Amino acid sequence: MGSGILAFSLFLALLLRCLAFQQPNTDGFLISEFFTKMGAKLPLLSLNDSSSSFCSWSGVSCDSTRENVVELRASGLGLSGAIPENTIAKLSKLQVLDLSMNNITELSSDLWGLGSSLKTLNLSINRITGPLPNNVGNFGYMETLDLSHNGFSGEIPADISSMSGLRLLNLSRNAFEGRMSEGIANCKNLVVLDLSNNELGGEFSDAFFSSLKNLSFLDFSGNRIQGRLPDLSGMKSISYLNVSGNLLRGSISDVLLETLEVIDLSNNQFEGLISQVNHGSRLGLSSLYYLDLSGNHLSGTLFSDLGRFSSLKHLNLADNRFSHQNFPNTQNLLNLEYLNLSQTNLTGPIPSEFSEFIRLKIVDLSHNQLTGETPDLISVKLRVLDLSSNNLSGEIPLQLLEMLPIMEAFNFSYNNLTFCADKLPFQKYNSSFIGLQNSCPIAANPNMLACKGSKHRKRKLALAVALSVAFFLLGIGCVFYGCRKSTRAWAVKQLSFKEEQNVSGPYSFQTDSTTWVADVKVATSVPIIMFEKPLLNFTFADLLSATSNFDRGMLLAEGRFGPVYRGFLPSGVQVAMKVLVHGSVVSDQDAAKELERLGRIKHPNLVPLTGYCLAGDQRIAIYEYMENGNLHNLLHDLPLGVQTTEDWSNDTWDDENNGSQNITTEGATTWRFRHTIALGVARSLAFLHHGCFPQIVHRDVKSSSIYLDSALEPRLSDFGLSKVVGINSDDQMSQGTTGYAPPELSEPEMATPKLDVYSFGIVLFELVTGKKPIGDEYPGEKESTLVGWVRAMVKKNHGLMAVDPKIRETGSEKQMEEALRIAYLCTADLPSKRPTMQQIVGLLKDIEPVARDQ
Ligand SMILES: *[C@@H]1O[C@H](CO)[C@@H](O)[C@H](O)[C@H]1NC(C)=O
Ligand SMILES: *[C@@H]1O[C@H](CO)[C@@H](O)[C@H](O)[C@H]1NC(C)=O
Ligand SMILES: *[C@@H]1O[C@H](CO)[C@@H](O)[C@H](O)[C@H]1NC(C)=O
Ligand SMILES: *[C@@H]1O[C@H](CO)[C@@H](O)[C@H](O)[C@H]1NC(C)=O
Ligand SMILES: *[C@@H]1O[C@H](CO)[C@@H](O)[C@H](O)[C@H]1NC(C)=O
Numbered sequence: 001m002g003s004g005i006l007a008f009s010l011f012l013a014l015l016l017r018c019l020a021f022q023q024p025n026t027d028g029f030l031i032s033e034f035f036t037k038m039g040a041k042l043p044l045l046s047l048n049d050s051s052s053s054f055c056s057w058s059g060v061s062c063d064s065t066r067e068n069v070v071e072l073r074a075s076g077l078g079l080s081g082a083i084p085e086n087t088i089a090k091l092s093k094l095q096v097l098d099l100s101m102n103n104i105t106e107l108s109s110d111l112w113g114l115g116s117s118l119k120t121l122n123l124s125i126n127r128i129t130g131p132l133p134n135n136v137g138n139f140g141y142m143e144t145l146d147l148s149h150n151g152f153s154g155e156i157p158a159d160i161s162s163m164s165g166l167r168l169l170n171l172s173r174n175a176f177e178g179r180m181s182e183g184i185a186n187c188k189n190l191v192v193l194d195l196s197n198n199e200l201g202g203e204f205s206d207a208f209f210s211s212l213k214n215l216s217f218l219d220f221s222g223n224r225i226q227g228r229l230p231d232l233s234g235m236k237s238i239s240y241l242n243v244s245g246n247l248l249r250g251s252i253s254d255v256l257l258e259t260l261e262v263i264d265l266s267n268n269q270f271e272g273l274i275s276q277v278n279h280g281s282r283l284g285l286s287s288l289y290y291l292d293l294s295g296n297h298l299s300g301t302l303f304s305d306l307g308r309f310s311s312l313k314h315l316n317l318a319d320n321r322f323s324h325q326n327f328p329n330t331q332n333l334l335n336l337e338y339l340n341l342s343q344t345n346l347t348g349p350i351p352s353e354f355s356e357f358i359r360l361k362i363v364d365l366s367h368n369q370l371t372g373e374t375p376d377l378i379s380v381k382l383r384v385l386d387l388s389s390n391n392l393s394g395e396i397p398l399q400l401l402e403m404l405p406i407m408e409a410f411n412f413s414y415n416n417l418t419f420c421a422d423k424l425p426f427q428k429y430n431s432s433f434i435g436l437q438n439s440c441p442i443a444a445n446p447n448m449l450a451c452k453g454s455k456h457r458k459r460k461l462a463l464a465v466a467l468s469v470a471f472f473l474l475g476i477g478c479v480f481y482g483c484r485k486s487t488r489a490w491a492v493k494q495l496s497f498k499e500e501q502n503v504s505g506p507y508s509f510q511t512d513s514t515t516w517v518a519d520v521k522v523a524t525s526v527p528i529i530m531f532e533k534p535l536l537n538f539t540f541a542d543l544l545s546a547t548s549n550f551d552r553g554m555l556l557a558e559g560r561f562g563p564v565y566r567g568f569l570p571s572g573v574q575v576a577m578k579v580l581v582h583g584s585v586v587s588d589q590d591a592a593k594e595l596e597r598l599g600r601i602k603h604p605n606l607v608p609l610t611g612y613c614l615a616g617d618q619r620i621a622i623y624e625y626m627e628n629g630n631l632h633n634l635l636h637d638l639p640l641g642v643q644t645t646e647d648w649s650n651d652t653w654d655d656e657n658n659g660s661q662n663i664t665t666e667g668a669t670t671w672r673f674r675h676t677i678a679l680g681v682a683r684s685l686a687f688l689h690h691g692c693f694p695q696i697v698h699r700d701v702k703s704s705s706i707y708l709d710s711a712l713e714p715r716l717s718d719f720g721l722s723k724v725v726g727i728n729s730d731d732q733m734s735q736g737t738t739g740y741a742p743p744e745l746s747e748p749e750m751a752t753p754k755l756d757v758y759s760f761g762i763v764l765f766e767l768v769t770g771k772k773p774i775g776d777e778y779p780g781e782k783e784s785t786l787v788g789w790v791r792a793m794v795k796k797n798h799g800l801m802a803v804d805p806k807i808r809e810t811g812s813e814k815q816m817e818e819a820l821r822i823a824y825l826c827t828a829d830l831p832s833k834r835p836t837m838q839q840i841v842g843l844l845k846d847i848e849p850v851a852r853d854q
């Protein structure tokens with residue numbers, strides 16, 4: 001727009017300079033006269049190009065003769081005062097005139113002379129006052145007439161009916177008064193009719209709208225129209241109806257037409273039993289997504305079956321005269337984002353299913369007599385919650401309290417709630433907690449409060465549908481996912497340790513932090529079990545040769561369970577071998593059983609376990625090799641993949657480097673990529689938690705357990721190993737990795753899937769902020785951990801400041817902020833407050849960047 005104005009001002013400067021060159025009574029002359037007289041306050045530059053035709057001026061279009069202007073668009077140019085006579089009204093072929101957003105105060109009396117050509121007139125947002133003359137009927141070819149946002153007064157002229165081709169009429173925001181003109185009812189081609197916010201009164205005649213068969217948008221909200229609505233059933237394509245803020249009476253059941261998408265009947269005097277609407281003849285309101293009946297005199301009970309309105313996103317029934325009734329069945333309203341049942345005479349408890357509406361953004365249940373406990377809504381989208389003036393009791397669920405700092409508004413006042421929390425700045429929020437039972441003295445010193453331990457019942461947190469869909473998808477992943485890569489053969493050029501194949505045990509191997517001993521007498525007698533290739537007779541001796549006797553040079557990483565090596569098995573398959581050093585607690589038989597089970601667990605976001613080897617006290621798990629390294633190295637600009645100093649790439653791995661699309665750190669610096677990683681990892685964890693029986697808790701989710709395969713898909717590694725290793729609670733191993741371990745890990749019996757949810761939250765923080773969980777710089781806060789820092793930022797609604805500057809420009813900031821909110825929920829102190837991995841998958845999918853976001 002700015003550049004448009006600039007271009008236009010250049011044109012205008014040129015134009016005013018060239019005024020002298022315009023021949024009188026050409027269209028160019030008329031336009032320049034018009035601009036000069038309307039006092040366009042634009043800079044006059046010393047340009048000097050008299051050759052240019054007015055047809056090339058910005059905002060002007062000519063017909064093929066290049067003598068007649070057909071379009072003049074002069075919106076927002078600071079034109080002020082009355083339109084002068086003998087200027088634009090003399091443009092004999094003018095079809096489109098847009099003078100919107102100026103300071104025009106009066107029309108010229110010759111304007112109506114344009115009637116033989118004008119099709120579009122936009123005078124919206126000016127300061128034109130006085131009545132609209134009947135001359136408007138001269139505009140016989142008019143299709144679009146926008147006079148909105150002016151000061152027109154008096155009646156809408158009856159001659160408007162002469163505009164038989166009119167498709168759009170916008171008279172909104174004027175001071176038109178009197179009865180609704182019958183003339184309008186004759187504009188049979190109207191598609192959009194906006195008469196809102198005027199002073200129209202009177203009643204409609206019975207069949208007022210019956211001839212407007214093409215009308216799709218009807219708005220006469222904010223007037224003083226009385227009586228009953230006329231029969232609307234003639235409008236076959238009406239989709240938007242807004243009559244809010246009038247004095248209309250009568251039953252609403254005739255109003256609900258099946259083509260409607262938006263119905264706003266709020267703030268009238270509609271009466272009668274709302275439940276009748278159900279039993280009326282017009283039941284198919286399947287396109288309806290916005291229904292506002294608030295502020296009427298409707299009585300009886302609410303719709304008994306709201307499920308009919310399955311597309312609803314916005315439902316407001318507030319402030320009517322309904323009888324006492326229980327909370328309505330909202331179960332089928334899966335798309336609901338706004339629900340207002342304030343002052344609807346509701347009694348009894350809020351059903352627990354209510355907390356499953358994860359799309360809800362605004363909920364108002366205030367001024368009822370609701371009893372029982374507060375639902376623990378966990379929608380991260382929740383922005384406004386008003387439960388004030390009810391009879392709710394018990395504690396405010398912690399789940400909800402945790403959300404409050406990231407919400408826009410909430411109100412729990414005037415209930416019988418016990419209030420207990422120590423993290424909110426209560427002075428700021430005190431008017432949201434008026435008149436609550438202070439078993440915890442909120443007013444005194446919130447920081448001194450000791451919360452009672454939560455005794456929360458098990459909650460059914462997720463939508464049944466979301467659940468089943470998730471299971472379905474997981475199931476598909478489980479069944480159809482085949483081993484994508486393991487058949488890829490590598491041409492191994494040369495391995496340099498053949499001579500050592502006859503060495504006999506016990507073998508002792510030294511790595512940075514670990515010494516491990518494989519108590520193996522005859523290496524060739526210890527088999528390697530390969531799940532996919534049971535007929536290949538590999539033995540421990542092959543592992544020895546594949547890793548140069550577990551040479552430091554082949555070390556990939558020092559994992560928490562023990563060292564990880566890479567190597568080629570004799571068939572040329574590259575693998576990663578994880579030596580599980582603490583293996584002695586579990587019997588060989590149990591370990592083998594568990595490893596066999598893990599081998600059957602396949603998911604596109606898990607690193608496949610392809611085999612194992614029981615070598616004395618050690619269990620060696622053999623994984624598919626992930627050539628693009630792990631997420632930790634990628635995010636924090638460390639060398640990808642191999643961590644050792646030796647350079648393998650030059651001779652041995654030539655083929656690999658040609659064959660795989662090695663990722664650069666730049667590739668990781670888009671929001672889209674980071675989101676893909678987050679969603680992939682969430683899927684893998686949802687699968688382990690909910691798609692595997694018995695359930696698998698990973699216990700060590702962190703960015704260095706997340707690998708990137710050749711297609712750059714994230715794959716979680718190390719799942720299920722704690723059982724193989726036999727972690728017991730006093731083992732130092734159960735403490736988790738610093739920076740990723742949730743607070744409850746000090747109580748080992750708390751090792752539930754929520755433990756993984758917490759660690760996932762940290763990974764998500766890491767993905768969005770690009771910072772390490774500990775030991776990084778966290779600007780502006782005294783916090784020493786990533787989780788402390790980001791949570792503080794999110795609480796203050798400064799989430800965006802924590803976003804990795806490298807990705808901020810690469811996508812929707814809103815989505816990134818939302819991702820931080822999700823991680824915020826995941827990292828709640830109390831496990832019960834964290835969402836499940838399935839819910840997280842759903843939430844992440846809701847903020848999935850689409851291709852064009854990039
Ligand atoms: C404008 O045009 C006139 C004659 O056409 C010429 O004398 C004058 O120098 C020009 N001025 C500029 C600034 O080009
Ligand atoms: C209209 O005029 C007023 C002052 O009279 C000025 O402040 C305002 O910016 C003008 N509006 C437009 C759209 O030019
Ligand atoms: C009239 O102009 C205003 C302001 O430029 C614009 O918002 C509106 O859409 C226009 N009306 C029509 C019918 O195009
Ligand atoms: C009519 O004009 C008003 C004010 O300019 C605007 O807000 C409204 O959107 C317009 N109505 C339609 C249907 O375009
Ligand atoms: C309504 O729309 C249809 C199709 O767009 C058109 O043929 C018809 O002329 C329009 N007018 C009336 C009054 O039906």
Ligand SMILES: *[C@@H]1O[C@H](CO)[C@@H](O)[C@H](O)[C@H]1NC(C)=O
Pocket residue numbers: 196197221222242243244245262263264290
């Ligand atoms: C209906 O009109 C009123 C007043 O003009 C407005 O506040 C309200 O938002 C409109 N409803 C819808 C659904 O657009």
Ligand SMILES: *[C@@H]1O[C@H](CO)[C@@H](O)[C@H](O)[C@H]1NC(C)=O
Pocket residue numbers: 294295316318319340342362363364384386
């Ligand atoms: C609910 O509806 C009532 C009545 O229309 C209104 O006053 C209130 O602001 C609405 N609440 C919300 C949260 O929109």
Ligand SMILES: *[C@@H]1O[C@H](CO)[C@@H](O)[C@H](O)[C@H]1NC(C)=O
Pocket residue numbers: 320321322323324345
């Ligand atoms: C609530 O319902 C009861 C009986 O059903 C009725 O007497 C009372 O007037 C209603 N209250 C309101 C505010 O409509």
Ligand SMILES: *[C@@H]1O[C@H](CO)[C@@H](O)[C@H](O)[C@H]1NC(C)=O
Pocket residue numbers: 369390391
């Ligand atoms: C709240 O519940 C108590 C006890 O059941 C009752 O005495 C009181 O009238 C109720 N208050 C409201 C506003 O319904």
Ligand SMILES: *[C@@H]1O[C@H](CO)[C@@H](O)[C@H](O)[C@H]1NC(C)=O
Pocket residue numbers: 393394416418
């Ligand atoms: C308020 O709640 C407490 C328990 O939390 C209950 O003992 C008491 O009766 C309730 N009071 C009312 C008025 O409902």
Ligand SMILES: *[C@@H]1O[C@H](CO)[C@@H](O)[C@H](O)[C@H]1NC(C)=O
Pocket residue numbers: 427428430431434
């Ligand atoms: C909320 O706290 C402010 C001071 O911080 C006080 O002035 C106000 O009265 C309090 N409001 C309520 C409803 O307690």
Ligand SMILES: *[C@@H]1O[C@H](CO)[C@@H](O)[C@H](O)[C@H]1NC(C)=O
Pocket residue numbers: 388389410411412413414431432434
């Ligand atoms: C909460 O509701 C009460 C009662 O309706 C009202 O007095 C108070 O101002 C509201 N607080 C906020 C923050 O809206």
